Amino acid sequence: MDRNLNNLLKWSIENSVPSSTTPASTDSADRPTAITARPSDTPSTGAATAPPASNVNPELLSALFGGPSEADLMRAAMEVVTDPTATLDNKLIAFDNFEQLIESLDNANNLEPLGLWTPLLSVLATPAKSEEEEEIKTYEPELQRMAAWCVGTAVQNNVKSQERLLAMGGVPTLLKLATAEDGDVGVRRKSIYALSSAVRNYQPSMDVVVEGLAKYGRGEKVDAADMDAVDGVIDWLRERVKGKA
Template sequence: MERNLNSLLKWSIENTVPSQAPAANGANGTNGTNGTTAVTTHSSDTTTPTTPAATAATTPSQTNGTTSAAAASSKLNPEIISALFGGPSEAELMRAAMEVLTDETATPDNRLIAFDNLEQLIESLDNANNLEPLGLWAPLLGLLAHGEADMRRMAAWCVGTAVQNNARTQERLLAEGGVPILVALATREGEDVAVRRKAIFALSSAVRNCQPAMDAAAAELSAHGKGDKVDAGDMDAVDGVIEWLRGKVNGAVAA
């Protein structure tokens, strides 16, 4: 919301019309009685007074340019409008999305739309961090075991987005027991290929620069012959594990 308030402040400043104090009587050729500026034009030997109305005409291009500039500076994005008129916050939108996702009466299309909305929201670091205080980690990880492959795939995608380059959410995923679930999805024979690939993406995001998560993944992978100690800060070593997992998926597809 702080970002929206800053944008709102900027918009208000841009659209504030500065006050103009009236010129002093008689200054700059102003008539002292009615404040009218006398503008004269000279011909050979006559002087014709011209009123401001006659000199105030502007060309269409000038008018259009001014209008366009005003229109451009008055634009507000939907988030700012929501802030102005009491619309839902991003935290409320995250809760609403999860309500749809956990509603067994919701249509598959609506659930996938809710997942897409949630994934876009948690691309923001602040929103990803809010998964914990909002109590959304448990239901999100629960969706990794959903009966529909598309739901498992989208859940893995959201997890991967939430923990990418984010030490706080990496730690939270580990604390919630999410690493073993992701390893199980990534290595499960007969699992939908798209689900396995998104689970690998989530694992890749979860273990990089997070040694406890890397150790937890290695412990789970030991049953598959890949339990060697890996330095979570060594990107080449981490890539080796991830590529090994992808190779298992590609081999299953080829078979």
């Protein structure tokens, strides 16, 4: 039997309510004499017995009852984010939902098969708009901030996502945003957060960051597994945002 179907069968059995009636005997003489229990003989628990815990796959139940899977929700959220007709509020709500979904390691790793890295990074790398497009220009930093936040969540302690971010060219983009002196402070801070997650214990991304910082006199080799050394780079970037470096 298919494993998912087997799990569903187990769930069905676990959650079945036993019948409260028993077949009536046709012969009253065969019926045992009822024994009335004294109050002291009957234990009192004070609470109903809790139903058994379910181990069934939530996505299996969603599929069974027609609900959207988490993959469907991720795709739907990104469609709203990249929809030019969606309002800023709706895009931010969609981004917030998206970020919560990719807190799951499995969902973060699904960004690649679902084709969601490209639209996510396209929002992060949105070019500056012209002065004639003031309304769009106002929205842009908020969306970039959310995009950087989502990237940081996806790659945190996740080598597979760290590899994908680097392969998609996301690390140089984040570094550019983090070091943009005239950039939005919120975007810069979230970009640094994303970089911090991207380089820890992943040397290829750490090397790209160090190479990009060489023009600031920070081009010395940094071991990605040395958390103190990584903290030194990240703290330096944060100080630049504060205007102290």
